[in-house]
Amino acid sequence: MPLLFIIFPLITVLILNLSYKKIGSKAALLIGTIITLLQMLMSMTFGGFIWKGLTDTLRVNFITDFRINSYSLIVLFTIGLISFVSLIVGRSSTGKDKFNFVNLVLIILMGMNGVTMVADLFSLYVFLEITGVASFVLISLHKDKYALQGSFKYLLMSAIATVFMLTSSAIVLMFAGSLKFDIVNTYILSYNGVPFQMVIAFMLFITGLSIKAGLIPFHGWLPDAYSSAPAPVSILLAGIVTKVTGVYTLLILFTSVFGKNTMIGTVLMVLGIISILVGALAAMSQDDFKKILAYSSISQVGYIILAVGIGSPLALLGAILHFFNHASFKSLLFVNSAAVEMQTGTRKISSLGGLASRMPITGGTSIVGFLSAAGIPPLSGFWSKLIIIIAAWQAAAYSYAAVALLASILTIAYFLRLQRNVFFGHVAEGLENVTEANAGIKGVSILLAAINIVVGILFPLVFKYMQSIGWI
Amino acid sequence: MSQILGFILIVVILIFIVGFYSLIVTRNLIRILISLEILMKAVTLIIIAAGYVTKQTSLTQALIISMIIIEVVVIAVAASIVVGLFRKNGTLDSLKIKF
Amino acid sequence: MDLSSFNSDFVVFLLLLLSLIISSLCAVMIRNLLKAAIALASTSAILTIVMFILNSPWAAVFELSVCAGLITVVLISAISLTGEKPSEEIVILRKKRLQRFMILPLILVVVAALLWISWPYLSNWVPKIVSSEVTFQEALWNIRQLDILGQIIIILAGVFGIVVLFKEREVK
Numbered sequence: 001m002p003l004l005f006i007i008f009p010l011i012t013v014l015i016l017n018l019s020y021k022k023i024g025s026k027a028a029l030l031i032g033t034i035i036t037l038l039q040m041l042m043s044m045t046f047g048g049f050i051w052k053g054l055t056d057t058l059r060v061n062f063i064t065d066f067r068i069n070s071y072s073l074i075v076l077f078t079i080g081l082i083s084f085v086s087l088i089v090g091r092s093s094t095g096k097d098k099f100n101f102v103n104l105v106l107i108i109l110m111g112m113n114g115v116t117m118v119a120d121l122f123s124l125y126v127f128l129e130i131t132g133v134a135s136f137v138l139i140s141l142h143k144d145k146y147a148l149q150g151s152f153k154y155l156l157m158s159a160i161a162t163v164f165m166l167t168s169s170a171i172v173l174m175f176a177g178s179l180k181f182d183i184v185n186t187y188i189l190s191y192n193g194v195p196f197q198m199v200i201a202f203m204l205f206i207t208g209l210s211i212k213a214g215l216i217p218f219h220g221w222l223p224d225a226y227s228s229a230p231a232p233v234s235i236l237l238a239g240i241v242t243k244v245t246g247v248y249t250l251l252i253l254f255t256s257v258f259g260k261n262t263m264i265g266t267v268l269m270v271l272g273i274i275s276i277l278v279g280a281l282a283a284m285s286q287d288d289f290k291k292i293l294a295y296s297s298i299s300q301v302g303y304i305i306l307a308v309g310i311g312s313p314l315a316l317l318g319a320i321l322h323f324f325n326h327a328s329f330k331s332l333l334f335v336n337s338a339a340v341e342m343q344t345g346t347r348k349i350s351s352l353g354g355l356a357s358r359m360p361i362t363g364g365t366s367i368v369g370f371l372s373a374a375g376i377p378p379l380s381g382f383w384s385k386l387i388i389i390i391a392a393w394q395a396a397a398y399s400y401a402a403v404a405l406l407a408s409i410l411t412i413a414y415f416l417r418l419q420r421n422v423f424f425g426h427v428a429e430g431l432e433n434v435t436e437a438n439a440g441i442k443g444v445s446i447l448l449a450a451i452n453i454v455v456g457i458l459f460p461l462v463f464k465y466m467q468s469i470g471w472i
Numbered sequence: 473m474s475q476i477l478g479f480i481l482i483v484v485i486l487i488f489i490v491g492f493y494s495l496i497v498t499r500n501l502i503r504i505l506i507s508l509e510i511l512m513k514a515v516t517l518i519i520i521a522a523g524y525v526t527k528q529t530s531l532t533q534a535l536i537i538s539m540i541i542i543e544v545v546v547i548a549v550a551a552s553i554v555v556g557l558f559r560k561n562g563t564l565d566s567l568k569i570k571f
Numbered sequence: 572m573d574l575s576s577f578n579s580d581f582v583v584f585l586l587l588l589l590s591l592i593i594s595s596l597c598a599v600m601i602r603n604l605l606k607a608a609i610a611l612a613s614t615s616a617i618l619t620i621v622m623f624i625l626n627s628p629w630a631a632v633f634e635l636s637v638c639a640g641l642i643t644v645v646l647i648s649a650i651s652l653t654g655e656k657p658s659e660e661i662v663i664l665r666k667k668r669l670q671r672f673m674i675l676p677l678i679l680v681v682v683a684a685l686l687w688i689s690w691p692y693l694s695n696w697v698p699k700i701v702s703s704e705v706t707f708q709e710a711l712w713n714i715r716q717l718d719i720l721g722q723i724i725i726i727l728a729g730v731f732g733i734v735v736l737f738k739e740r741e742v743k
Contacts, residue, residue, distance in 0.1 A: 476584075478690055479585060479588060480588070482683065482686050482687070482690075483588045483591060483592060485682070485686065486592050486679055486682065486683060487591070487592060487595055489678060489679060489682060490592070490595050490596055490599055490675065490679065491595075491599075493599075493675055493678065494599040494672075494675075497671050497672065498599075500604070502604055502646065502649060502650055502653070503599070503604070503607065505646065505649075506598055506599065506607055506608070506611055506646070507599065509611055509638075509642065510595050510598060510599065510611070510614070513595070513614060513615065513618055513638075516618065516622075516630075516634065517591075517618065517621070520621075520622055520625055520627050520630065521625070523625075523627065524625040524626060524627075529625075529626045529627050530711075531714070531715075532627065532630070533627050533629045533630040533711075534711040534714070534715045534718070535715070535718075536627070536630040536633070536634070537629070537630060537633050537711065538715070538718040538719075538721070538722055540630075540633055540634060540637050540638060541637075541722050541725070541726070542722070542725055543638075543642075544637055544638075544641055544642060544645075544729075545725050545726060545728070545729035545732075547642055547645060547646075548645055548729055548732070548733065549729060549732040549733070549736070551645050551646065551648075551649040552732065552733055552736035552737060553736065554649055554653070555649055555652050555653060555736075555737075556736055558652070558653040558654070564653055
């Protein structure tokens with residue numbers, strides 16, 4: 001029953017806060033990780049025993065108009081995985097705010113599950129706002145100066161995006177008579193072309209979602225918010241929040257609500273290509289480790305938007321696979337940056353150097369992450385980029401495919417600069433006593449690197465497995 | 473009916489212009505919050521107008537109530553962030569806080 | 572109120588819409604922040620009356636009590652917690668600010684004139700009329716149940732937000 005994805009974290013939050021005996025923060029974190037593991041398990045066993053058990057009771061008492069298709073299950077699994085990673089990293093890096101951190105991660109989990117499963121434009125807005133409020137508070141968890149600035153910028157841009165999306169929903173309501181996805185879809189398909197007012201509504205909605213996804217030219221909040229947030233929060237933001245609230249919503253709207261329209265598809269493809277190029281170019285000159293990763297995220301999200309714009313079934317498959325792969329390799333790189341920041345106390349790459357000898361596991365897994373991001377075979381990033389470029393070629397968008405291919409070279413360039421300055425070379429002064437990060441962070445980075453390698457090498461088998469459990 | 477709708481849409485566009493202009497031009501952080509509120513009022517008006525012309529006032533009233541609650545929570549969190557920024561920086565001028 | 576033809580009710584409605592624009596303009600252009608917050612509250616009050624006329628009484632009551640009440644209290648407490656500027660700065664900023672904001676009423680009048688002139692060309696705006704017999708209680712509690720669940724969750728998130736952002740910790 002899809003409602004369980006929201007009920008389980010809600011009951012957990014209520015139990016954690018209203019219980020008679022005060023629950024310690026370590027126990028709270030353990031309960032949080034159990035909930036994320038449960039989410040991963042539930043999304044892999046669609047139709048299994050957890051689903052059927054509580055279905056009848058809940059269906060009698062609550063009206064639930066959720067929709068789940070196979071792509072939503074992949075997204076739900078990714079949400080569970082990255083939240084698990086973020087909680088493990090937060091175990092050692094949040095300190096006194098751990099209890100609030102766990103509760104807020106559970107709330108953001110509820111928000112994102114809701115965004116993935118809704119069937120109505122206004123409920124989409126409600127769950128987007130839940131995710132937004134929880135992430136503003138998470139960014140400013142330690143209340144330092146830069147985090148508050150980053151959070152306020154994100155809040156401002158998110159509120160502007162909300163205004164655009166609600167205006168668009170009001171226009172849709174005036175013409176289609178309802179806000180449910182299927183009714184709006186029926187109304188649009190019943191016209192020959194696309195009505196003029198719906199085009200305005202959809203343009204407004206795309207603008208709002210582009211602000212939330214951080215596409216160029218609406219990306220102003222993204223580098224500051226990602227780099228000034230605490231380490232586990234950056235992992236959450238880069239790994240899932242921006243992608244689910246911006247990119248996945250755009251995919252759902254483009255395919256099942258507003259319908260495939262060549263003009264809007266072209267707009268999305270242009271936005272995607274511009275984001276790929278500008279993100280990659282801007283990442284080459286940054287000094288802060290996390291800002292390089294933030295601009296790289298803008299670039300990779302551009303690939304997903306390019307695939308959504310192309311719109312063919314192969315391109316949508318590539319978009320979802322790149323969604324999963326980007327979550328795994330970008331989170332791996334952010335975990336490495338968390339380890340580096342915790343052990344050396346700085347994020348400026350100009351003052352780091354030679355850490356590969358001191359922190360072997362962090363260095364090794366970051367090489368895996370960087371190769372996967374650049375699309376080098378046989379890692380997982382290669383396959384999803386290949387599918388996107390082939391889909392662009394098949395749709396006769398030759399110049400887009402060529403630019404996307406060349407952008408891989410830019411990706412290699414800036415990541416190589418990052419690796420050289422941080423991990424290779426001589427050990428910089430003051431860093432001789434740096435040791436490896438603690439066991440939790442080591443375990444999580446090995447897990448994510450293993451996922452990248454396994455999904456990459458065994459891609460045909462993984463593809464058959466996903467077909468067998470009904471994900472694709 | 474479309475006469476009323478026409479006037480309401482013109483007013484909505486004008487209030488949007490007031491809100492966006494003030495959002496871009498102002499330097500005081502609390503006035504940014506006031507501009508966000510004005511934008512939300514414009515959105516409320518257009519949703520109510522949509523409900524009035526399609527004779528679905530009960531649906532739009534339910535939507536407006538949810539929207540107002542969410543707006544209150546967002547403004548409360550935003551005001552707390554502004555107070556936190558003031559405590560760390562000593563000023564509310566957005567140019568001085570190195571945005 | 573009967574709004575289908577040009578009678579006195581219609582003129583009153585147009586005056587209400589005009590005063591909505593003027594009071595939102597005041598909220599943005601007045602220098603003193605407290606007075607601006609009061610202007611925002613009066614904008615909410617005028618919007619409440621407009622909503623009553625447009626057959627939405629429940630939403631109007633909610634808007635009056637929450638926006639004209641609660642949000643004004645939140646803004647005024649934020650204004651009081653954040654102090655004042657020293658007076659020399661205020662005089663210098665006053666002139667620059669006047670230049671920046673004076674242009675706004677001009678922009679509004681120009682845009683209103685443009686829209687008024689070009690409105691007949693743009694209005695193939697035929698909305699769809701759905702005659703639904705759903706009462707408000709049924710709409711809120713039965714059809715939009717998911718929104719109510721969302722509201723509970725966002726209130727929880729807001730509570731955590733206030734706790735996190737306002738808790739002072741001893742600096743050792």
